[in-house]
Amino acid sequence: xxxxxxxxxxxxxxxxxxxxxxxxxxxxxxxxxxxxxxxxxxxxxxxxxxxxxxxxxxxxxxxxxxxxxxxxxxxxxxxxxxxxxxxxxxxxx
Numbered sequence: 001x002x003x004x005x006x007x008x009x010x011x012x013x014x015x016x017x018x019x020x021x022x023x024x025x026x027x028x029x030x031x032x033x034x035x036x037x038x039x040x041x042x043x044x045x046x047x048x049x050x051x052x053x054x055x056x057x058x059x060x061x062x063x064x065x066x067x068x069x070x071x072x073x074x075x076x077x078x079x080x081x082x083x084x085x086x087x088x089x090x091x092x093x
Contacts, residue, residue, distance in 0.1 A: 015087040018055035043067040043079040054089035
């Protein structure tokens with residue numbers, strides 16, 4: 001079993017905008033090792049696409065979505081997006 005969880009928790013008065021969400025997602029690329037990033041290469045792309053598509057629709061939430069690379073060696077390695085309450089990934093005004 002591979003455990004290498006890194007989280008970014010947020011709570012704020014106003015909905016999280018698409019720019020900030022993608023910036024925070026990109027910050028994980030600075031935190032994770034090259035091996036960890038490699039195991040999530042497509043998952044990061046899919047998560048960013050999900051955020052961008054949500055913004056096109058005006059935002060999203062509450063939602064819980066997982067993205068993985070369908071890698072048989074590391075089936076539990078993924079990128080998760082979870083919005084417990086409210087709206088996130090709104091367009092930048």
